[in-house]
Amino acid sequence: MSITEHDIVIIGAGVAGLTAGALLAERGFKVALVTKGEPTACLSTGCVDVCSHDGNPLQSIKNLPPEHPYHLVDKRMIRESLNYFQTAMTDMGVPYKGSPEQNRLIMSALGTFKTSCLVPSTMEAAPQDDQESLHIITFQGLKDFYPGYIVSRRNHTKFSVFDAGMTTTMSLASRFEEKDFFEKFIAWMGTLDIREDKIAFPAVLGLESADKIVGTIAKVTGKPVFEIPTIPPSMPGRRLFNALKGFFRKKGGDIYWSWPVTGIEKTGDIIEAVTTPSEGRPNSINGKAFILSSGSFVGGGLTATRQSIMENVFHFPVHVPGPRETWFDNDYFSMNHGIGRVGIVTDASLRPADTPFKNIFVCGGILAETEILKNGCGHGLALATAHLAAKSCVEYLVP
Amino acid sequence: MIKTDVIIIGGGATGCGIARDLALRGIPHCLVEKGHFAAGATGACHGLLHSGGRYAVTDPVAARECYEENLILRKIGKKCVEQTGGLFVRLPGDSKRFRELFLRGCENVGIPAEVISSTRALDLVPNLNPELEEAIRVPDCSIDPFRLCLLNIRTSEQCGGIILTRHKATEIIQSHGRCVGIKATDQTNGEIKEIQGKIIINATGAWADMVATLAGSEVPMSLVKGALVITNHRLTNMVINRLRHPSDGDIIVPNEAVCLAGTTALAIQDPDHLVIESPEVDTIISEAGRMIPHFNNTRIIRAFSGVRPLLKSKKADSHEMSRGFQIIDHENGMYSIAGGKLTTFRLMAEKMVDTIIASFGLRKPCETAEIPLDGQEELSGYPLSKRLADMKNIVCECELVTRQEVQRIVRQTGTRHVGDIQHRARLGMGPCQGGFCTFRALGIMNDMSVISPEQSMDMLRGFLQRRYKGIRYALWGDQLREEQLVEYIYLGILAMEKSK
Numbered sequence: 001m002s003i004t005e006h007d008i009v010i011i012g013a014g015v016a017g018l019t020a021g022a023l024l025a026e027r028g029f030k031v032a033l034v035t036k037g038e039p040t041a042c043l044s045t046g047c048v049d050v051c052s053h054d055g056n057p058l059q060s061i062k063n064l065p066p067e068h069p070y071h072l073v074d075k076r077m078i079r080e081s082l083n084y085f086q087t088a089m090t091d092m093g094v095p096y097k098g099s100p101e102q103n104r105l106i107m108s109a110l111g112t113f114k115t116s117c118l119v120p121s122t123m124e125a126a127p128q129d130d131q132e133s134l135h136i137i138t139f140q141g142l143k144d145f146y147p148g149y150i151v152s153r154r155n156h157t158k159f160s161v162f163d164a165g166m167t168t169t170m171s172l173a174s175r176f177e178e179k180d181f182f183e184k185f186i187a188w189m190g191t192l193d194i195r196e197d198k199i200a201f202p203a204v205l206g207l208e209s210a211d212k213i214v215g216t217i218a219k220v221t222g223k224p225v226f227e228i229p230t231i232p233p234s235m236p237g238r239r240l241f242n243a244l245k246g247f248f249r250k251k252g253g254d255i256y257w258s259w260p261v262t263g264i265e266k267t268g269d270i271i272e273a274v275t276t277p278s279e280g281r282p283n284s285i286n287g288k289a290f291i292l293s294s295g296s297f298v299g300g301g302l303t304a305t306r307q308s309i310m311e312n313v314f315h316f317p318v319h320v321p322g323p324r325e326t327w328f329d330n331d332y333f334s335m336n337h338g339i340g341r342v343g344i345v346t347d348a349s350l351r352p353a354d355t356p357f358k359n360i361f362v363c364g365g366i367l368a369e370t371e372i373l374k375n376g377c378g379h380g381l382a383l384a385t386a387h388l389a390a391k392s393c394v395e396y397l398v399p
Numbered sequence: 400m401i402k403t404d405v406i407i408i409g410g411g412a413t414g415c416g417i418a419r420d421l422a423l424r425g426i427p428h429c430l431v432e433k434g435h436f437a438a439g440a441t442g443a444c445h446g447l448l449h450s451g452g453r454y455a456v457t458d459p460v461a462a463r464e465c466y467e468e469n470l471i472l473r474k475i476g477k478k479c480v481e482q483t484g485g486l487f488v489r490l491p492g493d494s495k496r497f498r499e500l501f502l503r504g505c506e507n508v509g510i511p512a513e514v515i516s517s518t519r520a521l522d523l524v525p526n527l528n529p530e531l532e533e534a535i536r537v538p539d540c541s542i543d544p545f546r547l548c549l550l551n552i553r554t555s556e557q558c559g560g561i562i563l564t565r566h567k568a569t570e571i572i573q574s575h576g577r578c579v580g581i582k583a584t585d586q587t588n589g590e591i592k593e594i595q596g597k598i599i600i601n602a603t604g605a606w607a608d609m610v611a612t613l614a615g616s617e618v619p620m621s622l623v624k625g626a627l628v629i630t631n632h633r634l635t636n637m638v639i640n641r642l643r644h645p646s647d648g649d650i651i652v653p654n655e656a657v658c659l660a661g662t663t664a665l666a667i668q669d670p671d672h673l674v675i676e677s678p679e680v681d682t683i684i685s686e687a688g689r690m691i692p693h694f695n696n697t698r699i700i701r702a703f704s705g706v707r708p709l710l711k712s713k714k715a716d717s718h719e720m721s722r723g724f725q726i727i728d729h730e731n732g733m734y735s736i737a738g739g740k741l742t743t744f745r746l747m748a749e750k751m752v753d754t755i756i757a758s759f760g761l762r763k764p765c766e767t768a769e770i771p772l773d774g775q776e777e778l779s780g781y782p783l784s785k786r787l788a789d790m791k792n793i794v795c796e797c798e799l800v801t802r803q804e805v806q807r808i809v810r811q812t813g814t815r816h817v818g819d820i821q822h823r824a825r826l827g828m829g830p831c832q833g834g835f836c837t838f839r840a841l842g843i844m845n846d847m848s849v850i851s852p853e854q855s856m857d858m859l860r861g862f863l864q865r866r867y868k869g870i871r872y873a874l875w876g877d878q879l880r881e882e883q884l885v886e887y888i889y890l891g892i893l894a895m896e897k898s899k
Contacts, residue, residue: 043884045892110856114894141802143794146842152852167791231838231888297880298887304875306681324677328874332867333860333897335890339874339883373891 002283006032006254008393009274009287011261011313012301014039016364016382016389017293018244019081022088023390025251029397032285033253034274036260039241040299040365044378045229046203046236047106048085048096048118050078052376057103057117064375069367072348073384077391081383082118092243092250095211097124104128107200107228111150115376120236122205122214125198125224130154135196135223137189141167144230145202160192172204173235176213186220194221203227203235210239240379256285261313269356274313289393290360292316292352293386296343301366309342311366316352319345319368335374343368349392350385359396363389401561401594403429405755406581408568408610409602410434411441412544412741415551416748416767417600422558423770424752424763429594430560431583433567435818436548439604439670441741443705445627445652445659447638448472448480448540449742452487452512454722455504456497457645461722462508465742469538471768472745478775479546483653485539485638486520488690489532493643501535501642512537524635526691539638541654544741545822550772557773565816566592571599571614571733578614578732598755601735605670605706616729618737619711622670626679626704627661628687628873630697631830634658639690648686651694655825656798660687660694670706675872700830702872710738726751794843795836797829805843815850817841817858830878832870834885837862838893860897863889 008024010017013035025031050057051064058078061070070078082100089096098104098118105113107126119126127134133156136147140163147159162185166172175181205213205227218225229236249255259276265284266272273286294301294313302318303310304327309318320327320342327339345353345368350361363385365372372378405421407414410432421428432438451465473480489498505512513536520534521527527534552562563583569591570582580595603610607618633653641649651660663679680702688695710725724739724747734754739747749765756763792801808820817840820826826840827833841855850858874882889895 043887108892108894110859110893110895111852112894112896114891141792143802143839146839146846148845148848149842149852149855152845152855229892231835231892232884234892297883304879306684306875324875328867328871332864332886333890333895337886339879373887378891 002281004032004283004285006030006285006287007397008032008289008291009034009285010291010293011035011274012039012292012294012299012364013245013255014041014293014295014299014364014382015240015244015379016386017291018248019085019383019386020291020293020363020390020393021253022244022248022251023387024393025248025253027394031253032256032287033248034256034259034261034276034285036300037258040295041241041244041379042237043232043234043298044237044240045106045114045116045234046120046240047114047116047123047229048082048379048383049115049376050082050100050103050117050380052103052115055103056101057380058100065369067369068375069346069370069385070377070381072346072350073388077387078384081387082380084387085383086118088247089243092247093208093211094239094243095121097121107150107226109145109149109202109228109230111153117380120210120227120239122203122210122227122236123229125226127198132198133157133196134198134200135159135194136200137162138202139164139166139172139204142169142172142202143167144169145228150200156196158196162188169202169204169230169235170233173207176204176206177209182213186216189217189221194223197223199223199225201225201227203229207235207239208242210235259283264314266357269358271314271357271360288359289396291389291393292344292360292362292366293364293389294366296365299365302342311344314355314360316344317354319343335371340371340374341369343370349395350389351392361389361392401429401592403427403561403594403596404598405429406431406594406596406599407602408581408599409604409606410436410548410564411439411602411604412437412548412551412744413604413736413739413747414600414602415548415555416744417602417751418555418560418562419551420748420752420765420767422555422560423766424756425558426755426759428555428560429596430552430555430562431566431568431581431594432564433586435564435816435822436552437544437822439606440705440708441544441548443627443703444544444741445650445661446542446544446654447650447652447742448542449740450485450537450539451508451510452485452501452505452535452537452539453640453645453650455508455510456500458722459504459508461740461743462504462510464723464746465740466508466510468743468746469540472542472742473540475768475771476542476547476550476775477771479543479550479772481541481653483539483541483637485537485640486524486534487537487640487642488520488527488534489642490528490689491530491532493532493641497643498535505537510537524637524639526634526693527639528690528692535642539640541638541652542741543654549823550774553774554772563592568610568613573614573731576731597732598758599733600751600755601733602751604708604737607708607735607737611729611733611735614729614731614733616731616733616735618727618735620737621709621711622667623707623709624665624667624673624704625662625707626675626683626702627659628680628683628699628702630658630660630694631700632656632658632697634691634693634697641686641690648683649690651687651691656829657700660684667706673704673706675702675704677872680872698830698877699873700832700878701869703869708737726754728754794839795824795826795829797831797836798825798827800824800826800836802843805840806847809844809847809849815844815854817844817862831881831885832866833862834881834888859895863895
């Protein structure tokens with residue numbers, strides 16, 4: 001067995017794991033992040049939803065049910081976690097706009113509005129109502145964006161089509177990183193006579209340089225420009241993940257990529273290592289403290305069978321509100337599906353409930369009672385609980 | 400107002416079959432269907448073209464009809480039927496007495512049945528339970544009920560038949576005690592059309608009694624619901640039946656890229672409100688898992704249920720009720736045709752049209768058993784290699800349907816419904832169940848300006864509700880993950896609004 005020693009081992013490379021990792025690495029701990037693969041953040045709009053029930057996200061958190069894990073994190077820490085995120089992302093060249101005190105709207109690919117809080121700078125100019133006229137730029141044959149949905153909903157909306165010879169968001173985004181292509185594109189933009197108030201794009205404007213690309217187009221056209229997130233693969237989600245990953249590495253953290261955790265080693269109430277299979281011999285990653293941020297079902301942290309729901313790494317007890325019939329409501333759109341409440345219940349320091357272990361903390365989407373879709377609280381909750389998990393780790397290691 | 404000779408109510412296999420038969424015998428007709436073709440029991444079954452073996456012991460009349468129709472459909476519907484062959488497998492503990500009854504029954508009816516060893520059976524279907532004792536090989540096939548209906552309708556349309564889908568028969572017009580026409584309500588806009596005819600045929604399956612009531616008549620029926628599940632891949636290339644008295648979960652049928660397994664039998668009252676119980680799904684999976692053990696850990700992509708339109712009988716176990724059909728002359732210009740099976744739809748249509756022809760005093764023989772279904776080449780003329788060559792334009796990744804194919808169907812058929820594209824191209828029938836491609840297909844239709852934004856949103860909403868109805872009974876494992884992702888896409892990323 002090959003053994004690697006770390007202070008802290010984090011399982012899962014989503015927004016929660018990478019954030020907790022960066023915080024701990026920054027404090028001088030030796031941090032290992034073990035991941036099976038890309039997180040669900042890559043599938044997301046890239047926006048940080050904090051709590052979407054009313055205009056002020058921090059206020060609306062107060063009205064969440066008492067069992068919601070947001071209530072474990074104090075308000076100051078939630079605000080701090082959002083500020084820390086904005087600073088980090090600006091540092092990494094993927095700036096986010098918005099304030100923790102004020103929700104804002106982004107436009108969806110159906111032309112509807114989605115409530116969020118911190119949004120990538122490329123979505124800052126999204127209209128906040130139906131007033132402004134839009135000119136949509138789309139791409140010939142693009143599979144995941146149909147301007148008709150938006151044009152038919154809004155008055156005074158036009159669209160133009162550019163033929164880039166690419167039909168997926170990913171291939172278009174990488175073309176936008178090429179100088180020659182971008183110049184050609186800008187020249188084509190110059191031939192359009194755009195009279196509308198704002199210019200909208202499907203979110204394909206680059207992989208790393210989206211902020212600059214949007215800035216350049218806005219400058220050339222003299223109009224505010226914004227992106228509309230697409231269905232997965234989502235470029236803003238990928239930019240978010242890449243920037244957070246870069247930030248974690250910059251702080252000195254190690255990532256073990258494509259390493260699914262398949263076993264653990266423990267003595268009494270202390271977890272000592274996680275093990276992962278590899279060619280030849282298994283790897284053991286030893287740590288003094290652990291963070292579980294492996295996500296919910298899509299992320300791979302939880303698995304449902306016909307009979308039960310399991311946590312995949314440590315086999316921690318999972319809170320399940322009822323038998324299989326109750327996991328899903330009859331009405332698809334009700335957002336009242338019992339499955340949204342499934343997850344790991346913890347104590348105030350995010351230690352998993354009903355387990356003997358002292359040195360593991362849980363954060364992000366795998367937590368119980370989150371109802372992420374209903375409450376509009378995905379990445380926001382991940383950031384807040386990551387800060388708390390990191391704090392609990394430090395308190396455990398340095399009493 | 401529409402004037403015709405025969406009005407057919409119901410666009411299942413029977414109604415579509417009657418339309419084709421009337422067309423080939425030159426009789427003007429109009430078919431009215433409240434939803435889309437094959438929306439009732441026709442589309443909610445195994446898609447099994449019975450050899451008759453299943454009924455050889457319990458219902459020899461139905462068995463003989465099945466076998467004769469099996470031979471005919473294999474001949475006239477080559478592109479709708481896959482000649483898979485079928486096995487009846489006997490597992491440890493299954494009665495040997497039934498095996499004897501089965502072989503004798505097949506012999507009496509004339510169904511070719513060959514006893515093969517377990518080794519030979521495992522050669523044919525390697526996924527079979529290795530413990531099986533033996534198997535009996537019969538000529539079962541798999542059949543695509545959607546294509547079958549579309550092809551039958553095609554002949555009718557070419558001969559001038561009037562086809563009104565999404566029109567519900569809401570009134571039967573009577574004059575001096577005779578049915579002289581119907582009023583049909585357009586389900587998309589509420590508009591009412593009057594159709595005059597000399598004869599009305601009620602071919603509405605589970606809804607037969609409800610429709611008969613419109614004319615003050617009745618069709619005594621037992622409505623028995625059966626649930627089925629679909630796997631995300633083909634676990635067998637042959638139809639697999641359990642060699643025992645018909646019971647729950649004892650048939651597995653391969654169909655294109657998937658397998659269908661079922662069924663169950665529960666008496667119900669209202670065919671418009673079907674629910675599936677978790678225990679039904681569990682029973683099907685464990686019973687199918689007895690025949691093909693891999694079934695227990697394979698991904699189930701959806702569950703669905705249909706209602707067998709059985710004629711009332713004294714038999715308590717609905718698995719044993721007669722699968723025979725009956726034509727009821729209400730003696731007021733309306734006939735109801737009920738009972739029967741998908742396999743015997745053509746025969747049912749023939750007998751129905753024979754009756755009408757006689758009442759018209761005509762004498763034109765039925766030709767539906769001789770003439771191959773028209774238009775088959777076109778429907779299936781879309782080979783895999785051709786689809787893969789155009790990767791860039793594939794909008795349904797599960798079933799490899801391209802943008803051009805969607806556009807072609809919209810142009811050729813003039814359809815405004817995404818469901819019609821599903822049935823023609825299998826769009827959205829794969830593991831994600833339309834999670835990605837329905838947004839795309841409606842987007843393409845939207846960009847083609849053939850539907851309004853309200854229509855596309857309504858359809859997207861309707862699609863998601865319908866899709867959910869099927870998959871919510873199969874949500875665990877990977878299918879639950881997929882569903883959580885799709886829910887996040889539509890309600891999160893796309894911020895879909897609930898209907899106002």
